[in-house]
Amino acid sequence: MIRIPSKLVEAIRQNVSDSETVNAAQLRANYQSNKDHQGMYDTYLMSRMPATYAAISRVLQEIPLDANVETVLDIGSGPGTGLWAVRERFDTLESYVGLEGDQGFISLAERLNTSISEHVVAWMPGRYPKGLPNIKADLVLMSYTVGENSPETVAKTIDHVWAHNVSEWLVVIEPGTPKGFKSILEIRAYITANGGNIYAPCKGNYNCPLIGQDWCHFSVRLERSQLQKKIKDATLPYEDEKFSYLIVRNTPVALCEESSRIIKKPMVRPGHITLDLCNESGYERKTVSKSQKETYRTAKKVEWGDSL
Numbered sequence: 001m002i003r004i005p006s007k008l009v010e011a012i013r014q015n016v017s018d019s020e021t022v023n024a025a026q027l028r029a030n031y032q033s034n035k036d037h038q039g040m041y042d043t044y045l046m047s048r049m050p051a052t053y054a055a056i057s058r059v060l061q062e063i064p065l066d067a068n069v070e071t072v073l074d075i076g077s078g079p080g081t082g083l084w085a086v087r088e089r090f091d092t093l094e095s096y097v098g099l100e101g102d103q104g105f106i107s108l109a110e111r112l113n114t115s116i117s118e119h120v121v122a123w124m125p126g127r128y129p130k131g132l133p134n135i136k137a138d139l140v141l142m143s144y145t146v147g148e149n150s151p152e153t154v155a156k157t158i159d160h161v162w163a164h165n166v167s168e169w170l171v172v173i174e175p176g177t178p179k180g181f182k183s184i185l186e187i188r189a190y191i192t193a194n195g196g197n198i199y200a201p202c203k204g205n206y207n208c209p210l211i212g213q214d215w216c217h218f219s220v221r222l223e224r225s226q227l228q229k230k231i232k233d234a235t236l237p238y239e240d241e242k243f244s245y246l247i248v249r250n251t252p253v254a255l256c257e258e259s260s261r262i263i264k265k266p267m268v269r270p271g272h273i274t275l276d277l278c279n280e281s282g283y284e285r286k287t288v289s290k291s292q293k294e295t296y297r298t299a300k301k302v303e304w305g306d307s308l
C-alpha cells in the first residue's frame with residue numbers, strides 16, 4: 001500500500017477551490033466539461049494526482065536506492081506529481097525540471113510545491129517535442145502523458161529524449177489499458193533498436209511474449225484521504241490504480257536467468273498458489289503446491305508486479 005505524503009494531502013486540500021462543499025456528482029460534471037477549467041484542475045488534484053503519485057512511486061521502487069539519481073527531467077509534469085514521488089524515493093535528488101504545456105498546471109505545481117523547496121526546482125512551459133530542452137538528467141520521467149499525443153509526436157519526442165536528455169534512466173508510465181500498453185510497446189521497440197537496455201518490467205531486450213495475447217499491466221494500492229473518499233462517495237480506505245510501464249537504462253543490464261516478472265495477481269487456493277510469470281523464455285503459468293515447502297513460502301509472499 002502506498003501512503004500519500006501528508007504534506008501532499010494537505011497541499012491538495014488547500015489548493016482545490018472548495019474542498020468543503022465539493023461532491024462526487026459535481027466532480028463528474030467538471031471532468032466531462034472541458035469548459036470549466038478550474039473544475040478540471042480540482043478534479044485532477046483530488047481524484048487523479050494521488051493515483052498517479054502511487055503509480056510513479058511503485059515504479060520508482062524498481063530503481064535501486066543507490067542509483068545516485070541527482071537530476072530529474074519530468075516531461076508532461078502536470079501538477080508536479082513526479083517531483084513529490086522522486087524526492088520521496090531518492091534523497092540524492094538535487095534538481096528537478098518539469099516541462100509542461102498547460103500554464104494552469106504549472107501554476108498549480110508551483111503552489112503545491114512551496115512546502116518542499118529544498119531542491120532546485122524549475123517549471124518549464126512548453127509542448128513537446130518542440131519545447132524539449134537539451135539538458136541531460138539522470139532520470140527522465142514521462143508519466144501518464146504519452147497517451148495524450150499522436151504516435152508521430154511521441155516518436156519525435158522519444159527520439160529527442162533518448163539522444164539528448166537521458167543520462168541513465170528513462171521511466172515511462174501509462175494507464176494499465178491495452179492502449180497504454182501499446183504506447184509502451186512502441187517506445188520499447190524504439191529503445192531496443194537504438195541502444196537502450198530494458199530494465200523493467202522485463203530485464204533484457206527480448207521480444208515481448210505478450211504481444212497479441214494480453215496486455216502487460218500492474219496494480220498499486222493507495223491509501224485514500226478523507227477528501228478522496230468524499231469526492232468519490234467511497235467508503236473503502238484504499239483504491240487500486242492500474243498502470244503499464246517501462247524502465248530503460250543506458251548501462252547494460254545484468255541478465256539474471258532466474259528473474260521472472262509476476263504479471264497477474266497470484267491466485268491463492270487451498271494448498272496451492274498459481275503464478276503467472278513472464279521472462280525471456282516466454283509466458284508461463286506455474287502452480288506451486290504446499291508440499292514444495294521453500295518455494296511455497298516464497299510464493300506466499302510475492303505480489304503482482306514483483307520479480308521472482
Ligand SMILES: C[S@@+](CC[C@H](N)C(=O)[O-])C[C@H]1O[C@@H](n2cnc3c(N)ncnc32)[C@H](O)[C@@H]1O
Pocket residue numbers: 048049052053075076077078079080081082099100101102105126127128129142143144145148149
Ligand atoms: C494526465 S497529466 C499527467 C501529469 C503528471 N505527469 C502525473 O503523472 O500526474 C498529463 C500532462 O501532460 C501534459 N502534456 C500532454 N501532452 C503534452 C505535450 N505535448 N507537451 C507538454 N505537455 C503535455 C498535459 O498538459 C498534462 O499536464
